[in-house]
Amino acid sequence: MTSIRTMRPDDIDAGLELCRLAGWNQKAEDWRRMLALAPDGVFVDEQDGRVVATGSAIHYDTRIGWIGMVLVHPEYRRRGIASAIMNRCIDALRDRGIQSIKLDATDQGRPVYAKLGFRDERPIVRYVGAPHRRALASPSAARPVADADWPQIARLDEQAFGADRIALLKHLAAEGSAVVLSEGDRLRACGFVRPGHNAAQLGPLVAEDEASARAVAEALLAAHAPEQQLYWDVLPDNAHADRLAESYGLTVARRLTRMVLGDVNHCGRIELVHAVAGFELG
Incomplete structure (x- = not known):
C-alpha cells in the first residue's frame, strides 16, 4: 500500500538514507530545518511501513513556494512516485495561495516537471572545489551578523530573491556562519555558509556589487579549512557570480534549470545574487 503523509522527526533517518543513496549533501540539520520551516509541507511516501520517497514544499510569504528534496529509493523508481510526491507538494503550496512555485531541475527531472506545467526560468550551476583564498587589497x-542587522538583511535579500525568507536566513545563521558588509548605516552585502555531508554550502550571498560580494566571501572562507570541499551555486545570468566563484579555483560540477509554475514575475534582482541558498531552498 502507498501512502503519502507529512514527514515526522522520526523519519529523518530514512530521509538521510535517501540522501546518501543519491549522493546528496544534506545532513540531519537540513531535514530538521525543513520541518521547522514547513511542518505541513514536507512529505514522505511510505510503502509497507518503509519510507521510500520524500519531497518538500517551503513557502516564502505568499509570493514564492519552493519544491525540493524530491528523492525516491532506487528500488521504487519508475512507478509514478515522484510525480505523486510532486503533486502533493504543488497542492500544498496552492492551498496556501502561493503565486509562484519554483524548483531547480536536473536534466532527468526537467521533462517530468514540464508535464506538470513548469516552465524554464533560467540556468543554475554548481561550482565545487577546495577554494583558495585570494589576497584582498585591504582586509x-x-x-x-548582529541582531540589529536583520531588518536590513531581510530587505536586501527580499530584493534579490523576490520574497521574504528571513526565517530561513536565521536558521542558516544559527547552523553555520553569517557575515555582513556595511557602509555607514547601509548594509551592502550579506552571506552565509553551513556544513554539509559532502561539502560546506556557501549561500545565499547577496551583494550590491562584485567588490562587496568578494569581501563577504573572503570573510566566510576565512575559517574554511583549505582542504575542505565547498559547494557554491550561482545563477549564470549574473556574470559577476560566475567570475567570483571561479576566482577561488572552483569548477562547474552540475548544471540545472530553474523552473517555475504560475506567476513568472517574482524573479527578484538577479544582479544581486552571488550565490543561492541551495537547490532545495532557492
Whole structure:
C-alpha cells in the first residue's frame, strides 16, 4: 500500500538514507530545518511501513513556494512516485495561495516537471572545489551578523530573491556562519555558509556589487579549512557570480534549470545574487 503523509522527526533517518543513496549533501540539520520551516509541507511516501520517497514544499510569504528534496529509493523508481510526491507538494503550496512555485531541475527531472506545467526560468550551476583564498587589497571589512542587522538583511535579500525568507536566513545563521558588509548605516552585502555531508554550502550571498560580494566571501572562507570541499551555486545570468566563484579555483560540477509554475514575475534582482541558498531552498 502507498501512502503519502507529512514527514515526522522520526523519519529523518530514512530521509538521510535517501540522501546518501543519491549522493546528496544534506545532513540531519537540513531535514530538521525543513520541518521547522514547513511542518505541513514536507512529505514522505511510505510503502509497507518503509519510507521510500520524500519531497518538500517551503513557502516564502505568499509570493514564492519552493519544491525540493524530491528523492525516491532506487528500488521504487519508475512507478509514478515522484510525480505523486510532486503533486502533493504543488497542492500544498496552492492551498496556501502561493503565486509562484519554483524548483531547480536536473536534466532527468526537467521533462517530468514540464508535464506538470513548469516552465524554464533560467540556468543554475554548481561550482565545487577546495577554494583558495585570494589576497584582498585591504582586509575584509565584513563582520559577523548582529541582531540589529536583520531588518536590513531581510530587505536586501527580499530584493534579490523576490520574497521574504528571513526565517530561513536565521536558521542558516544559527547552523553555520553569517557575515555582513556595511557602509555607514547601509548594509551592502550579506552571506552565509553551513556544513554539509559532502561539502560546506556557501549561500545565499547577496551583494550590491562584485567588490562587496568578494569581501563577504573572503570573510566566510576565512575559517574554511583549505582542504575542505565547498559547494557554491550561482545563477549564470549574473556574470559577476560566475567570475567570483571561479576566482577561488572552483569548477562547474552540475548544471540545472530553474523552473517555475504560475506567476513568472517574482524573479527578484538577479544582479544581486552571488550565490543561492541551495537547490532545495532557492
